[in-house]
Amino acid sequence: xxxxxxxxDLSTVLFLVPFLVAGVYxxxxxxxxxxxxxxxxxxxLTVTRDPYVFLIGSFAVFGAVYVDVRSQAVADRPKRLxxxxxxxxxxxxxxxxxxxxxxxYANLTNPSNTVLxxxxxxxxxxxxxxxxxxxxxxxxxxxxGDFGRRRLLGIVVMLLVPVTIYEVGKRDSLVGIGIGFxxxxxxLVIFLWNRPKPTAEGSE
Numbered sequence: 001x002x003x004x005x006x007x008x009d010l011s012t013v014l015f016l017v018p019f020l021v022a023g024v025y026x027x028x029x030x031x032x033x034x035x036x037x038x039x040x041x042x043x044x045l046t047v048t049r050d051p052y053v054f055l056i057g058s059f060a061v062f063g064a065v066y067v068d069v070r071s072q073a074v075a076d077r078p079k080r081l082x083x084x085x086x087x088x089x090x091x092x093x094x095x096x097x098x099x100x101x102x103x104x105y106a107n108l109t110n111p112s113n114t115v116l117x118x119x120x121x122x123x124x125x126x127x128x129x130x131x132x133x134x135x136x137x138x139x140x141x142x143x144x145g146d147f148g149r150r151r152l153l154g155i156v157v158m159l160l161v162p163v164t165i166y167e168v169g170k171r172d173s174l175v176g177i178g179i180g181f182x183x184x185x186x187x188l189v190i191f192l193w194n195r196p197k198p199t200a201e202g203s204e
Contacts, residue, residue: 007071014064015091018057018127019098022047026102039106041117048099048121051167055179057127058160061091062153065138081138088135092128099124126163130156150190158187 029043030036047053065084072080103118104111118124134156161180169176 004071007067011064011068011071014060014067015087017060018053018091018095021056021060022053025050025053038108039102041106041113044102044106044117045121048124050123051164054123054127054167055160055164058130061088061131061134065134085135085139088131088138092131092135095131096124096128099128150193154187154190156187157183157190161187 026039026043026047029046030039033040033043065088068084069077069080099121100114100118103121103124104114107113107117137153137156161183164183165176165180167176168179
């Protein structure tokens with residue numbers, strides 16, 4: 001296996017992380033409550049409202065995109081970003097559909113509550129929306145260059161700050177503020193960092 005194939009495999013695994021984390025967490029909670037024929041609604045809501053599941057999934061996807069792009073030759077990256085944009089939209093659609101199906105499965109005895117639980121479990125909506133947003137940000141007009149894409153990525157990271165402080169802070173205010181501060185610094189660094197272009201050989 002060459003380096004490019006290894007990066008591609010790593011990217012694929014990272015794209016699967018949001019589903020794996022949510023699935024394993026749900027099974028653990030489900031078994032802990034006593035395994036039943038139907039998924040308990042409180043298990044569904046616990047998983048879809050958990051900020052850590054959301055953050056782990058989000059950063060796993062960001063990492064997948066970064067790893068995949070970095071594994072390509074510089075000249076091939078614009079084309080690869082277009083492919084990844086489609087991949088992000090497919091992952092977003094899969095996440096949306098799976099969350100909706102799980103909400104339906106948890107409410108088979110009372111299907112009228114399916115949509116309500118789907119909306120109340122807000123990250124089942126926020127996560128796909130974030131991926132769709134990212135899918136458009138990575139294919140902004142090429143004349144904006146890498147600097148423009150980094151600035152938009154920095155904005156996306158900073159948008160996670162209030163969500164993190166609010167959601168994580170409900171469990172532990174210090175941890176919420178700490179993670180929010182780290183995200184803020186990371187977003188600012190990504191937003192402001194402008195790698196100097198190498199000068200051509202022989203230029204004065």
